[in-house]
Amino acid sequence: MKLEVVGIEVMYKGIILVIKGISLQVNEGKIVALLGANGAGKTTTLKAISGMISTEEGRVTSGFISMDGRHTENQNPEEIAKLGVIQVLEGRRVFEHLTVEQNLMAGAHMRREGIKTDLDTVYNMFPPLKKVASRSCGYCSGGEQQMVAVGRALMARPKILLMDEASLGLAPMTVIEIYEAVKRINKELGVSVLLVEQNAFTALEVAEYGYVMENGRIVLDGTSEKLKNNRDVKHFYLGLTEVGKQRSFRDVKHYKRRKRWLG
Ligand SMILES: Nc1ncnc2c1ncn2[C@@H]1O[C@H](COP(=O)(O)OP(=O)(O)OP(=O)(O)O)[C@@H](O)[C@H]1O
Numbered sequence: 001m002k003l004e005v006v007g008i009e010v011m012y013k014g015i016i017l018v019i020k021g022i023s024l025q026v027n028e029g030k031i032v033a034l035l036g037a038n039g040a041g042k043t044t045t046l047k048a049i050s051g052m053i054s055t056e057e058g059r060v061t062s063g064f065i066s067m068d069g070r071h072t073e074n075q076n077p078e079e080i081a082k083l084g085v086i087q088v089l090e091g092r093r094v095f096e097h098l099t100v101e102q103n104l105m106a107g108a109h110m111r112r113e114g115i116k117t118d119l120d121t122v123y124n125m126f127p128p129l130k131k132v133a134s135r136s137c138g139y140c141s142g143g144e145q146q147m148v149a150v151g152r153a154l155m156a157r158p159k160i161l162l163m164d165e166a167s168l169g170l171a172p173m174t175v176i177e178i179y180e181a182v183k184r185i186n187k188e189l190g191v192s193v194l195l196v197e198q199n200a201f202t203a204l205e206v207a208e209y210g211y212v213m214e215n216g217r218i219v220l221d222g223t224s225e226k227l228k229n230n231r232d233v234k235h236f237y238l239g240l241t242e243v244g245k246q247r248s249f250r251d252v253k254h255y256k257r258r259k260r261w262l263g
């Protein structure tokens, strides 16, 4: 599915202008990253695309969003989901009292047929989930819960996945495992992906194109190669020092937490 966002503004509660005219594109079968610091407007952009801003009194007040040429801005989230636009929310919101498999099946609530095949597809993408299929999600590790969150989105048969900060708070090995699965979902199932990440290094390894947001605007875009070599991106988002030494993953997470406190 091809997603086009053209010059959109997004306002909350009719007065708070958060997105100030951004355009971006995810071509059929591509993985694209959306980067930016805390509060830049990344989550709002994803929710504008999935229609979920409406649940927070948000609206696209200018510009348009189209899926394969069909306008979707300000439609309700169920209608947009039916077109195959599925968002994986930040913070892996699983149903803790339901089992892993029940959580996955919740992603397929809009239909009855093909559930078994789709569950097999999810277990094939995330082998660790097969072993814990009947475990309560509340007892699963953070990594397993994130796999469930992505797996549940897969059960909805997405044409494009919108992923919000899937790596947050997870161990580096788990992050690799999850993004390897995202690459396979893209390649083998042909699902387009728009991913939001604080961890720009991971994002630019997975995506082939990226946009950088700041304060409700896109300030930079280009191929992942180009962005990785951009001085500002290196400095602010990749955590590289002047001599090119990479800061540890823990530092990057710590930085985010600190910024949240200050913000
Ligand atoms: N429901 C809401 N009502 C009013 N303002 C909101 C709402 N949600 C977000 N905002 C504001 O919109 C701006 C962008 O927030 P958003 O969550 O989209 O940023 P983000 O880039 O995802 O940040 P983070 O990295 O912290 O997740 C912030 O200033 C935030 O306070």
Ligand SMILES: [Mg+2]
Binding pocket: 042, 043, 044, 090, 164
């Ligand atoms: Mg966010």
